[in-house]
Amino acid sequence: MKLAKFKQPNGLVAAGIVDGDAIQALDLSAGKFEALSDLLDAKDIPAAVDYLPKRDPHSLDKVQLLPPIDRQEVWAAGVTYKRSQTARMEESEAAASCYDRVYVADRPELFLKATPHRVRGDGQELRIRTDATWNVPEPEVTLVLNSRMQIVGYTIGNDMSSRDIEGENPLYLPQAKVYDQCAGLGPWITLSTAMPPREQMTIDLQIDRDGQTVFSQSTAADQMARSFEDLASWLGRDNSFPNGAFLMTGTGIVPGTDFTLAAGDVVRISIAGIGTLTNSIVQG
Ligand code: DO4
Ligand code: MG
Structure with a gap:
């Protein structure tokens, strides 16, 4: 499983899951996570990601990736x-x-x-x-x-x-x-x-x-x-x-x-x- 931060086409920054050439924004708030670093602190990260609602996928070449860091x-x-x-x-x-x-x-x-x-x-x-x-x-x-x-x-x-x-x-x-x-x-x-x-x-x-x-x-x-x-x-x-x-x-x-x-x-x-x-x- 690959996790990223990116700027969505609407300009908002999101954490996302990368699958092949596509990236899907994760609704972190549904898991009470404020940032990607909180998700990375979960006891079972894949289970937490599975649980989070996901938005429509974007092609990776259409979005701006950001460094996968928040407060670390x-x-x-x-x-x-x-x-x-x-x-x-x-x-x-x-x-x-x-x-x-x-x-x-x-x-x-x-x-x-x-x-x-x-x-x-x-x-x-x-x-x-x-x-x-x-x-x-x-x-x-x-x-x-x-x-x-x-x-x-x-x-x-x-x-x-x-x-x-x-x-x-x-x-x-x-x-x-x-x-x-x-x-x-x-x-x-x-x-x-x-x-x-x-x-x-x-x-x-x-x-x-x-x-x-x-x-x-x-x-x-x-x-x-x-x-x-x-x-x-x-x-x-x-x-x-x-x-x-x-x-x-x-x-x-x-x-x-x-x-x-x-x-x-x-x-x-x-x-x-x-x-x-x-x-x-x-x-x-
Ligand atoms: O002591 C200097 C830095 C060494 C370093 O950055 C490295 O080995 O990667
Ligand atoms: Mg070095």
């Missing part, structure tokens, strides 16, 4: 794949030992990535900072957590990163990672029960510039050095999430040192079991 914080894990460890160590000699140590440490790197207004969904623009010169998208399997820190679904995340700022000094990480339009989420949430096993969760990144593909690479979630459950349980230590949370689980794909994103680029991230998140890039 977006957190991110770092250096969970070997490729991320080596790329960060190349970026900064001074911080190399931090990345080396966190890759094998029990405690993961976790950081607050975005609040809802900084997030964009499928078909919307993501930004590179005006004061950054070396920027990359980071394609990440993203956990959808309820308020009990259970993994109820998965979506695609793009953890946009300014490598020159992060590489200059690790204390600049929040500025390299958190700014307006810094996070992509979507196109929707696939409930955990409908996801393939982790070893079949392939992750593909493609970047197009002026109609040509300038970068493409694939990995799979089973290349990750940690489990999803381990990351979720670290995030929930002494930390409460009354509205649930999104947790980006780290990137296994980092383009080489000679690559930087440019305004006008189109970034496509596909994850098996979810779909494709497409965003064009703007600067300033």
